[in-house]
Amino acid sequence: MTSRTSTAESTAVAGEQRRIRIGSVWATFGPLLSLIILSLLIWSQESVFMTSGNWTNIARQAALMAILGVGMTFVILTGGIDLSVGSILALSAVSGALLIDRHGWGMEAVLVTLGVGMLCGLINGLIITIGxxxxxxxxxxxxxxxxxxxSEITAGEPISFLTASVPNxxxxxxxxxxxFPAPVIIAFCTFVVGFLIxxxxxxxxYVFAIGGNETATRFSGVQINRYKLAVYTFMGLxxxxxAVMLSSRLNSxxxxxxxxxxxxxxxxxxxxxxxxxxxxxxxxxTMIGALLMAVIRNGLTLxxxxxxxxxxxxGAVIILAVLVDQLRRRKS
Amino acid sequence: MTETLRDQGAGASPGGVQSPARTPVLELRNVSKRFPGVVALDDVSFDLFAGEVHVLVGENGAGKSTLVKLLSGIYQPDEGEILMDGAPIVLRDPHAAQTHGISTVHQELNLVPHLDVGKNIYLGREPMRAGGVIDWSALYRGAKEQLLRLNIGLDPHHRVSTLGVALQQMTEIAKALVAEARVLILDEPTAAITAEEAEQLFQIVDLLKAQGTAIILISHHLEDATRVGDRATVLRDGRYVDTVPMAGTSHRDLIRMMVGRDLTQQYPKEDIPIGAVALEVDGLTRHGVIEDISFQVRTGEIVALAGLVGAGRSEVARAIFGIDPLDGGTIRVAGQEVKIGTPGEAIESGIALLPEDRKQQGLVLLLPVADNIAMAAPGQTGAPRGLLPPMAKLRTARRYIESLKIKTPSPRQRVMYLSGGNQQKVVLAKWMLTHASIFIFDEPTRGIDVGAKVEVYRLMNELLRGGAAIVMISSELPEVLGMADRIMVMREGRIVAEFDHASATQEAIMSHAAAQTHEVEEAAA
Known part of the structure; x- marks a missing residue:
């Protein structure tokens, strides 16, 4: 390379670099910025919004979306999707509750709830990879x-007053x-685990690699199916x-x-x-996304x-968020 | 070698010299285009006359594609003007370019694969009957006529997705004719087609030229420029270097203008002692794809698989690497028979594959350099089992960025922003990390600058000095002749001839690679 080529190349690279940095900063802080602006807006209308009591409320509402969002982020990063999470949640919740209510189980039932969730995720993963x-x-x-x-195993009936058999x-x-309310702690822990993984x-x-280019990842010797199984099982978990959090909160x-x-x-x-x-x-x-949705619901209710x-x-916010993201990508 | 023969033989076509009194069909005057942090085109001028083929040459990043995008309305110039028949025009978008009669056949073809040829040719220009109904018979009749005008006897009812790249390209050209293109831009048309298909394409180009169409050709292959070009404009680092008539200009002159210096040693082959057999394949067979493939590669040696596209060369690589299952045959690594059913098992046996399509098969473009390097052997970064802390990734990546001289601002840079040569180095780093001893390079320098190619060859030498064995698949014969110790020629899934470095010639390889020998000779003339 002549010196001129390399200078031109490094300026080009530096330019790209700057654009990427601005891009990725916006990717993270764009939603955060909207969250802050929206909060200030709601606060200016309803002063009760900015109380610690209300924020505890918001965080509790966001917790469910956040916990599911952690697993969903993994799934979507691989280029997949999981539409069954609501159903997995229900099935694992009623499984644990049935054991408590009809079979006299104690706290161990919680492990069954977690296990049923993982099993459902594993089943999804197996059908996706093998089939x-x-x-x-x-x-x-x-x-x-x-x-x-x-529905079948509960005959469509709710299983209530779980604390009657297991007070804790x-x-x-x-x-x-x-x-901090327990749901918020649980959501935070799930987030930390996901983040560390x-x-x-x-x-x-490999989660990023499979979603970015499955062929190249396979050609690098990575056993794609094994990692996809892990991802859907983690989603199930x-x-x-x-499920544990929700049935505990509703006591049913x-x-x-x-x-x-x-x-x-x-x-x-x-x-x-x-x-x-x-x-x-x-x-x-994803955490900011969950919080943003909870804030909007809470603010509008207030x-x-x-x-x-x-x-x-x-609905409009979902479309708007992706639109803004698209515009950002188109620019860079 | 044969390159010089071709230099003398071609390029003597008429029309190379334009009378100065004529007005160019299309002209760029002092055009500049900037992107944040980089000047893609700096004060470039360019003109094009009816009935000529004007070739644009330059390394990657020289500004060729920016220029094409200005002419096809994808970008607008920051400075300077575009003139058509001497009058300034503004190409606001691709549609505006088309209405001015400028059609572009992009490298990534823009056809609808599930529609047939006729519908694609007339897409957006369907002949209508009264009442807003498409006149299908007129459409297919017209499509057939346009194809015949190009001497192509293709049935317009064929689905585009069933056609090869060459016929798809011709469909695009027919589409341009329907759009009444006066200026046809061909962007790297020969990158993905065989030599025979390229010759067919050039005959069409000659035909269109004779009919008065002005053609801009962008090509990595200087042979293409010599074959059909009347004039060539050389760009370097976004700047205009010179415009020269192709007649009387040698490849060496063009390369000197492209890289800004004399490229004395394009193929830095070294004398490296050849050792024991590293890889031996015996009777590899995958029915209908490859038949009875047997060869050996020794340490310190490059064995090339030459042949036309579709001869089964990449399929041999895929079979050895465990991507496609085998119907028969054995693979021995360092004398030991190995069972390879997945890429993972190939890697364990010390085999690495640098695939032909770097972007689709070799790299995860969205991921940083460091992640791509760590992908195949994360354990070799020193990270404990299962884990991969960022520090380990980055440390490993830095080591290879330094030793392979990968030009990247940081190991955190996404590989999509690297040049072709540097991307190839990242793929190589990934495989060096697995401590592979057998490297299969499939089209190692495809889409890479002339200058960066030499760097890739030097890295191959370094691997060989370190005791590696290399299998090289290449469609570029000068590269095969320049770097390989032995050459296996493949045709229709079989090895049909073998040459050593000293006895191989371009003609001999081609005559074995192509079934109809006389056609190849015509193509070379």
């Missing part, structure tokens, strides 16, 4: 199947640790965690638990800047705006 069926189709099917199983069952949903493990690298379990919650989780991931094509995204973004309008606003 080579697109995740959208597989989980569209299992969404029905898992929900059906949950409510610790995962209603107790506080210091100033993505950043410090081979699974983390997150559903199990959410029911087959129609968390209906439609998969769409909220996907929305949180997408608002957080993760590409639905896979390969790009952050868990921090302002006495009807639930119907809330749906409209949330």
């Amino acid at each position: 080579r069926i697109p995740p959208f189709i597989v989980t569209l099917g299992t969404m029905q199947i898992f929900r059906g199983v949950a 069952f409510n610790i995962f949903g209603t107790r506080n640790l210091g100033p 993505l950043r410090y493990t081979r699974l983390g690298l 997150c559903c199990g965690v959410a 379990a029911k087959a129609d638990f968390a209906t439609g919650e998969e769409l909220n989780a996907i929305a949180a991931v997408v608002i957080g800047g993760t590409s639905l094509f896979g390969g790009e995204g952050t868990l921090v973004g 302002m006495h705006i009807s639930a119907f309008y809330q749906q409209i606003v949330i």
Whole structure:
């Protein structure tokens, strides 16, 4: 290379570099900025919004979306999708509750809830990898199947008053640790685990690599199927965690638990800047996405705006978030 | 070698000298285009006359594609103007370029694969009957006519997805004719087609030229420029270097203008002692794809697989690397028979594959340099089992960035922003980390600058000195002749001839690679 070529190249590279840095900063802070602006806006209308009591409320609402969002971020990063998370949540919740209610189990039932979640995720993963069926189709099917199983084993009846048999069952949903409600602690822990996996493990690298370019990853000797199985099982585990939290908070379990919650989780991931094509995204973004949705719901409720309008606003926010992301990408 | 023969033989076509009184069809005057942090085109002028083929040459990043994008309305110039028939025009978008009669056949073809040839040719220009109904019979009749005008006897009812790249290209050209293109831009048309198909394409180019179409050709292959070009404009680092008539200009002159210096040693072959057999394949067979492939590669040796595209060379590499299952045959590494069913098992046996399509098969473009390097052997970064802390990745990446001289601002840079040569080095670093001893290079320098190619060859030498064995698959015969110790020629899934470094010639290889020998000779003339 002549010296001139290399200078031209390094200026080019430096320019790219600057653009990327601005781009990635915006990717993370764009949603955060909207969160802050929105909060200030709501605060200016309703002063009660900025109280610690209300924020505890918001965080508790966001916790469910956040827990599911962690697993969903993994799935979407690989270029997949999981539509069955609401159904997995319901099935694992009623499984644990049945053992408590009808078979006299104690706290061990929580482990069964987690286990059923993982098993459902594993089943999704097995059908996707061995059957080579697109995740959208597989989980569209299992969404029905898992929900059906949950309804069948409970005969559609709610299982209530779990604390009657296991007095401590409510610790995962209603107790506080210091100033923090248990759901928030659980969501935070799930986030930390997910974050560490993505950043410090081979699974983390391969999640991005599979979503970025599956062929090149396979040609590098990576056993793709094994890692996809791990991802869907982890998604199932997150559903199990959410199931424990939700049934503990409501002191009951029911087959129609968390209906439609998969769409909220996907929305949180997408608002957080993760590409639905896979390969790009952050868990921090997903957390902000979950918080943003909870803030909007909470703010609109405080302002006495009807639930119907809330749906409209949330829908618009999802489209807007992706639009802004698209514009950013187009520029760089 | 034959290159010089071709230099004398071609390029003597008429029309190379333009009378100064004529107005160019298309002209760029002092055009500049900047992107944040980089000047892609700096005060470049360019003109094009009816009935000529004007070749644009330059290394990657020289500004060729920026210029094409200005002419096809994808970018707008920051300074300077574009003139058509002497009058300034503004190409606001691709549609505006088309209405001015400028059609571009991009390297990534823009056809709808699930539609047939006729529908693609008339896409957006469907002949209508009264009442807003498409006149299908007129459409297919017209498509057939356009194809015949190009001497192509292709049925317009064929689905585009069933066609090879060459026929798809011709469909695009027919589409340009329907759009009444006066200026046709061909961006790297020969990158993905065989020599025979290229010759067919050039005959079409000659035909269009005779009909008065003005053609801009962008090509990495200087042979293409010599074959059809009347004039060539050389760009370097976004600047205009010179415009020269192709007649009387040698490849050496063009390369000197492109890189800004004399490239004395394009193939730095070294004398490296050849050792024991590193890889031996015996009777490899995958029915209908490769038949009875047997050869040996020793340490310190480069064995090339030459042949036309589709001869089964990449399929041999895929079979050895465990991507495609075998129907028969054995693989021995350092004398030991190995069973390879997956790429993972190939890697364990010390085999590495640098695939032909770097961007699709070799790299995860979205990921940083460091992650791509660590991908195949994360354990070799010193990280404990299962884990891969960023520090370990970055430390390993820095080591290779230094030793392979990978030009990147940081190991955290996404590989998509690296040049072709540096991307190839990242792929190589990935495989060096696995401590592979057998490297299969599939098209090692495809899409890489002339200057960076030499660097890749030098790295191959270094691998050989370190005791590695190399299998090289290449469609560039000068590269095969320049670097390989032995050459296996493949045709229709079989090895049909073998040459050593001293006895091989371009003609001999081609005559074995192509079934119809006389056609190859015509192509070379």
